[in-house]
Amino acid sequence: MPEAVIELTGLTKEFPADPPVLGLSQVSLRVGAADYVAVVGPSGSGKSTLLNVLGLLDRPTSGSYLLDGIETTSMPDSARTRLRGSRIGFVFQSFHLLAHRSVVENVMLAEVYGGRDRKNRRTRALEQLDRVGLSHRVNFPPERLSGGERQRAAIARALLGEPSLLLCDEPTGALDSKNTETVLALFDDLCAQGLTIVVITHENEVSGRAQRRLRITDGVLSEDP
Amino acid sequence: MKILDLWNEAAAGLLARPVRSALTALGTVLGIATLVITLGTAATAGNQIVGRFDELTATSVTVDVPGDDRPLVGWDDVREVTRLRGVTSAAAVAEAKESANISVRANELVDPSRMTELTLTVVASSPGLPEAVKGRMLQGRYFDAGHLARGDRVVVLGERAAQLLGVTRLDRAPAVFIGTHAYTVIGVLGDLRREKSLGSAVLLPPTIGQRFGLREVTRVLINTSIGAADLIAKQAPLALSPSNAAMLQVTAPQSPTRARDGVENDVNALFLILGLVSLVVGAVGIANVTLVTVMERVTEIGLRRALGAARRHVAAQFLLESSLTGLTGGVVGASVGVVAIVVICAVKQWTPVLDVRLAVAAPIAGALVGLLAGLYPALRAARMEPVDALR
Numbered sequence: 001m002p003e004a005v006i007e008l009t010g011l012t013k014e015f016p017a018d019p020p021v022l023g024l025s026q027v028s029l030r031v032g033a034a035d036y037v038a039v040v041g042p043s044g045s046g047k048s049t050l051l052n053v054l055g056l057l058d059r060p061t062s063g064s065y066l067l068d069g070i071e072t073t074s075m076p077d078s079a080r081t082r083l084r085g086s087r088i089g090f091v092f093q094s095f096h097l098l099a100h101r102s103v104v105e106n107v108m109l110a111e112v113y114g115g116r117d118r119k120n121r122r123t124r125a126l127e128q129l130d131r132v133g134l135s136h137r138v139n140f141p142p143e144r145l146s147g148g149e150r151q152r153a154a155i156a157r158a159l160l161g162e163p164s165l166l167l168c169d170e171p172t173g174a175l176d177s178k179n180t181e182t183v184l185a186l187f188d189d190l191c192a193q194g195l196t197i198v199v200i201t202h203e204n205e206v207s208g209r210a211q212r213r214l215r216i217t218d219g220v221l222s223e224d225p
Numbered sequence: 226m227k228i229l230d231l232w233n234e235a236a237a238g239l240l241a242r243p244v245r246s247a248l249t250a251l252g253t254v255l256g257i258a259t260l261v262i263t264l265g266t267a268a269t270a271g272n273q274i275v276g277r278f279d280e281l282t283a284t285s286v287t288v289d290v291p292g293d294d295r296p297l298v299g300w301d302d303v304r305e306v307t308r309l310r311g312v313t314s315a316a317a318v319a320e321a322k323e324s325a326n327i328s329v330r331a332n333e334l335v336d337p338s339r340m341t342e343l344t345l346t347v348v349a350s351s352p353g354l355p356e357a358v359k360g361r362m363l364q365g366r367y368f369d370a371g372h373l374a375r376g377d378r379v380v381v382l383g384e385r386a387a388q389l390l391g392v393t394r395l396d397r398a399p400a401v402f403i404g405t406h407a408y409t410v411i412g413v414l415g416d417l418r419r420e421k422s423l424g425s426a427v428l429l430p431p432t433i434g435q436r437f438g439l440r441e442v443t444r445v446l447i448n449t450s451i452g453a454a455d456l457i458a459k460q461a462p463l464a465l466s467p468s469n470a471a472m473l474q475v476t477a478p479q480s481p482t483r484a485r486d487g488v489e490n491d492v493n494a495l496f497l498i499l500g501l502v503s504l505v506v507g508a509v510g511i512a513n514v515t516l517v518t519v520m521e522r523v524t525e526i527g528l529r530r531a532l533g534a535a536r537r538h539v540a541a542q543f544l545l546e547s548s549l550t551g552l553t554g555g556v557v558g559a560s561v562g563v564v565a566i567v568v569i570c571a572v573k574q575w576t577p578v579l580d581v582r583l584a585v586a587a588p589i590a591g592a593l594v595g596l597l598a599g600l601y602p603a604l605r606a607a608r609m610e611p612v613d614a615l616r
Contacts, residue, residue, distance in 0.1 A: 057610075096527075105237075109529075113535070118227060
């Protein structure tokens with residue numbers, strides 16, 4: 001059995017309230033290398049909570065989460081931050097590109113906190129931009145890019161540093177159908193190159209492209225046939 | 226995170242909103258400029274006031290020569306003093322009780338109907354007296370080494386003495402009678418700024434003074450350049466009488482430093498408060514804008530945390546941004562302050578006095594203000610949970 005990139009066991013997330021609000025309930029999940037997983041579900045079902053926990057942005061209340069075989073739930077904040085920076089790439093619905101930086105500078109931002117050598121950072125960023133087909137937009141400011149190009153720039157940023165897991169939160173939510181197709185084709189390629197992808201979406205078109213569909217309802221995760 | 230990366234991120238953060246950054250720095254600019262102007266103007270004005278009011282006394286040194294069996298200071302010894310660096314003029318004088326009230330007449334005949342006989346002070350002096358008393362020859366000339374060498378029977382009258390004796394013109398070589406002997410008046414000395422009492426005296430060459438008991442030098446009047454008085458006060462006795470220097474009594478002006486410090490302190494106390502208030506206002510401005518910036522950049526903070534930024538990285542970036550804002554304000558403020566002082570001095574024709582340390586301290590103070598002002602916003606930014614920041 002190949003080693004899992006993600007391994008969740010009995011993961012629960014409660015939000016403090018009276019009574020506590022259950023975000024995730026006893027979630028167990030195994031995602032292997034080069035898996036392409038889509039998580040679907042209605043609003044408020046716990047999709048974003050799952051993504052935040054998977055992305056080490058939030059801690060579960062109980063249960064276990066192994067990322068690349070490393071137990072993360074008991075890790076101190078600083079170690080989780082380092083692990084997040086080195087193993088996880090994020091793609092957001094609204095891109096989160098810095099408006100006052102060029103495309104390549106936005107991509108290079110991913111290596112600022114990793115402690116990697118500065119020397120070839122630009123070269124590595126250019127390689128990722130080439131990988132997502134944005135070599136011709138290197139020095140453009142984000143506002144001069146189309147929605148699809150912005151998302152591809154954000155994907156290039158997520159890919160810099162060679163993460164083992166790409167977490168995407170509604171990556172095509174702000175794109176038209178043409179750009180959606182471009183981004184999904186890119187995910188197909190990345191998956192074929194061995195990258196593990198988890199996409200949170202409510203769009204059937206997106207979830208249909210994944211190898212595996214999971215449905216989350218009231219914090220309970222299940223396989224979606 | 227590398228230092229250079231931190232620097233780049235902070236600089237990029239500031240340059241992303243250049244107008245806002247400039248306006249934020251304006252508070253510090255005003256505060257630092259006020260401080261620099263305050264300190265610089267106080268020092269300049271203090272120096273100027275002391276210079277104006279005390280120039281005469283600050284440059285006057287008097288050496289009193291006590292009476293002794295033998296002369297402690299010779300008439301020629303005054304030349305040794307004039308050789309000292311910082312001495313602008315010097316003269317020796319001899320006064321004596323017996324020469325304080327000597328009968329002086331303007332003509333040979335004793336006319337009972339006219340008050341031509343007066344009781345005046347007779348003083349012997351070395352040739353450099355006009356300069357030493359900061360006076361000028363209203364008429365004629367002062368006696369010189371030639372008169373002394375020849376033993377010429379010449380005198381110079383003080384302005385008041387000349388008026389009293391009715392000596393108004395020198396073209397006919399008028400004479401005055403001191404005792405029974407006639408002496409040619411060769412000059413009238415007036416406009417004395419120092420030793421004004423000599424204006425009503427009859428001034429004699431030492432060679433003539435001997436006849437009136439004025440053999441020994443009783444005082445040496447010395448003028449120095451500004452700032453040299455203290456040094457000359459120490460050196461003059463040794464120059465005048467190396468073997469009896471300790472017996473000579475020197476009267477030197479009080480150091481002007483205390484007066485200047487007093488003026489500086491008075492001005493500083495008033496305006497430093499103003500400068501500090503401006504600086505505090507500047508700091509509050511930086512804190513305020515930085516806090517607003519943090520709130521505006523919540524998503525960016527979330528993104529940075531998602532990309533692996535630790536809390537300290539976020540805090541360091543905002544602290545560096547606020548410090549750079551303060552530093553820029555400090556540099557510009559110090560420059561504005563220095564230029565303002567130079568302009569003030571140019572208009573007032575003062576000599577600008579500015580502590581060079583201020584040029585270094587002002588930007589550092591600005592950076593420190595920025596650092597302190599950025600503490601709270603930076604902590605707020607660092608405490609943000611990435612999941613909340615990205616929501």
